[in-house]
Amino acid sequence: MSFLIVGASVAGTRTAIALRQRGFAGHIALLESEEHWPYDKPPLSKDLLADGPDPDVPRLLTPELAAELDLDVRLGVRATGLDPARRVLVTHTGEEFSYERMVIATGAHARALPVPSGLAGVHTLRTLDDATALREALAGRPRVAVVGAGFIGAEFASAARGRGLDVTLIEALEVPMSQVLGDEVGREISSIHTLHGAGLVTGARVERFLGSEQVEGVVLADGTEVPADVVVVGVGAVPNTHWLADSGLPIDGGVHCGDRFEVDGFPSIFAIGDLALRRHPLLGVTARIEHWTNAGEQADAVAAIVTGAEPPSPQLPYVWSDQYGARIQLVGRPSLGELAHREGSIAEGRFRAVYTDENHKPIAQVSVNDARAVAAFRKNHRRGGSLVDLVGEQTPAR
Ligand SMILES: Cc1cc2nc3c(=O)[nH]c(=O)nc-3n(C[C@H](O)[C@H](O)[C@H](O)COP(=O)(O)OP(=O)(O)OC[C@H]3O[C@@H](n4cnc5c(N)ncnc54)[C@H](O)[C@@H]3O)c2cc1C
Incomplete structure (x- = not known):
């Protein structure tokens, strides 16, 4: 059997490696539009932006490993079309x-603001080239504005503050991350910016950029001007499905697939990682999950399914974010429950919030600098434990 994997980031490379580890002996081709050997993304907004000597690029696959695993890696090859009836993919x-089975793992790209720019100094942060350009820009000690106070914007702001730069975050919501964490916890978590000397403007819409060739600032809808030599736009990601537009695959804000990651109506094609839109077996909702761990878990599950093994048990979504020396960890989907418990604070350097469902069972947790709380939450969730089991009697449930 021949396997074609499109997109060689974490979902794609981990599928190829897991297929070999699970004994798949057929041909595996891995197509990737970038020229770089596959690299990992989380460090791009963390170690790669930190002051100091140039850090090593974190590789997901090297030429040596590809040779050892007999992977046919094609870099700089962009998929532009797919004909599932002929089982043929076309490149730029x-x-x-041609393929017998295929994995679509083309992920997502950074969403642009609906505001014209074309100015030098306005960046997004999704790829190694983006991070390299930003690292160079930060070395010039610019004034920094960050549009969007989600995880990517927050990590970039943290890296810039780590270099002692003036940083202002501009967030459209009244409370950053409130759509994910709710108002109360969103307010607590985002207080990390002001605690570390970054400016935070909320409920603010970007009207336009200042400058003729080089950006000089950001003008907000209320007329406020935020001066900046570097602007990073971190307002979410859009799935890379444009190349599939004429394929007939079910695409609607992601590629729809089923429990076993087979694209609906196309059983020889799997979709995994950031672009896969699927009913999560533990959450019971259909969603794309843009987390590193999810992409790796799905890759391994596909490799198991293809090689006839039992796929690993599904896990709750998990994401971490490193900001100002603190590690924030989120398990589950807080928006599917109610905030039931909180302890600690960002100012104290340790924080935890637990969310419960209608039966008062913990279904999500956000914690700061508390790896043990993550392990405890997972264990409690597996056992179907209560809030008291998780946090003890002394803490008032609301
Ligand atoms: C800066 C940054 C920091 C992050 N930090 C964290 C973190 O701390 N914790 C966490 O849980 N998650 C983090 N994430 C999210 C995590 O990296 C993603 O969930 C993960 O990369 C998704 O993997 P993927 O393989 O599905 O897609 P992607 O990583 O988007 O990879 C898709 C690949 O497909 C290629 N491609 C696209 N279109 C085509 C085409 N037409 N033909 C061929 N190839 C194509 C792309 O070049 C890319 O290499 C971060 C993401 C970014 C950008």
Whole structure:
């Protein structure tokens, strides 16, 4: 059997490696539009932006490992079309690749603001080239504005403050992260910015950028001007499905797939990682999950399914974020429950909030600098434990 994997980031490379580890002996081709050997993304907004000597690029796959695993890696090859009836994929050069089974792992790209820019100094942060350009820009000690106070914007702001730069975050919501964490916890978590000397403007919409060739600032809808030599726009990600537009695959804000990651109506094609839209077996909702761990877990599950093994048990979504020396960890989907318990604070350097469902069972948790709380939450969730089991009697449930 021949396997074609499109997109060689964490979902794609981990599928190839897991297939070999699970004994798949057929041909595996891995197509990637970037020229770089596959690299990992989380360090791009963390170690790669920190002051100091140039850090090593974190590789997901090297030429040596690819040779050892007999992977046919094609870099700089962009998929532009797919004909599932003929089982043929077409690339930007017109080359055709046929397949028996395929994994779509083309992930997502950074969402742009609906505001014209074209100015030097306005960046997004998704790829190694983006991070390299930003690292160079930060070395010039610019004034920094960050549009969007989600995880990527927050990590960039933290890296810039780590270099002692003036940083202002501009957030459209009244409370950063409130759509994910709720108002109370969103307010607590985002207080980390002001605690570390960054400016935070909320409920603010970007009207336009200042400058003719080089950006000089950001103008907000209320007329406020935020001066800046570097602007990072971190307002979410859009799935890379444009190349599938004429394929007939079910695409609607992601590629729809089923329990076993087979694209709905196309059983020889799997979709995994940031672009896969699927009913989560533990959450009971259909969602794309843009987390590193999720992409790796799905890759391994597909490799198991293809090789006839039992796929690993599904896990709750998990994401971490490193900001100002603190590690924030989120398990589950807080928006599917109610805030039931909180302890500690950002100012104290340790914090935890637990969310429960309608049966008062913990279903999500956000914690700061508390790895043991994550392990305890997972264990409690597996056992179907109560809030008291998790946090003890002394803490008032609300
Ligand atoms: C800066 C940054 C920091 C992050 N930090 C964290 C973190 O701390 N914790 C966490 O849980 N998650 C983090 N994430 C999210 C995590 O990295 C993603 O969930 C993960 O990369 C998704 O993997 P993926 O393989 O599905 O997609 P992607 O990583 O988006 O990879 C898709 C690949 O497909 C390629 N591609 C796209 N279109 C085509 C095409 N037409 N033809 C061929 N190739 C194509 C792309 O070049 C890319 O290499 C971070 C993301 C970013 C950008």
